[in-house]
Amino acid sequence: MKVLNVLAVFFFVLLSAPGFSQNTLPSTNLKTLDGKNVDLISFADNGKTTIISMWATWCAPCKKELDAIAEVYEEWQSKYNVELVAITIDTQRQLAKVKPMVESKGWKFTILSDANNQLRNSMGVVSIPQTFVVSSSGEIVFSHTGYSPGDEFELEEQLKLLVNE
Template identity: 35%
Template sequence: MTGLLFILVYSLNAFSQKQIPKINIKDLNGKSIDIRNIVKDKPIVICFFATWCKPCLIEMNAISDEYEDWQDESDFEMIVISVDDSKSNAKLKSLVNGNDWPFEVYSDSNSELKRALNISSIPYSLIVNKEGEIVYEKTSYTVGAEYELYQKFKELSSR
């Protein structure tokens, strides 16, 4: 009986994992890309931000400072997705180029992905495993939270 209960609980947990949906986002040149093609076959961090969001920019710059070291140490990979509207795309390119971020930046200017993932506020970060399942989610940013995100990535990607 205990074994049956364990299997039932484990099965319910497995089905409760959210998957990355089939939705197109755009790179900074306007090329449309299915998000699932970006996240397949590898664990990855996805951070949602906006050009007007100060905590978002602080977080992106903090991660940028550590990014190369984290990649060398653990194959850390991250993409960021702007939820700015299409009128702000020129500002987005300028911001990315001015900060020289080492990670890929995409746009969800119609907020389709944001809505599909039920994201209500930014900054918002998630970790996706190599099967495309969302295994960790975090809202907001405080100084030092980038290290917690990185530790969680290492923990989850070693499984």
């Protein structure tokens, strides 16, 4: 009986730990760069595979990852029916830098703001870039932290797996 109690406490702590990831997107209100509210869950219900990328203007690896994906994004959209949602964790003060940066880079994907860290906290994101792949049924099927050149190929392999299901 004592062993069962210890196991129950262990699993409770594990499941409530900040780094524990869930398997579906949470309903979280985020903002567009124009200040409109968007519920993240709407991207889980759109019938597309969704890539969620948590990033910030001050994060060099984040920008490198988004630049690499931007180069293949149009191809991925047609091949894999994918949508990229890049969610900045820049603070309210830093948000003024986001729109000019996005425009100068020519990123053609959806940009949302999580300035209050609501999504970051609920998803247990500790460091960025943090990238998630969400199936067309809303299930988180892949998660990756950090960026090294070539990681976009691993991401594409995950997209291929979903198309071939």
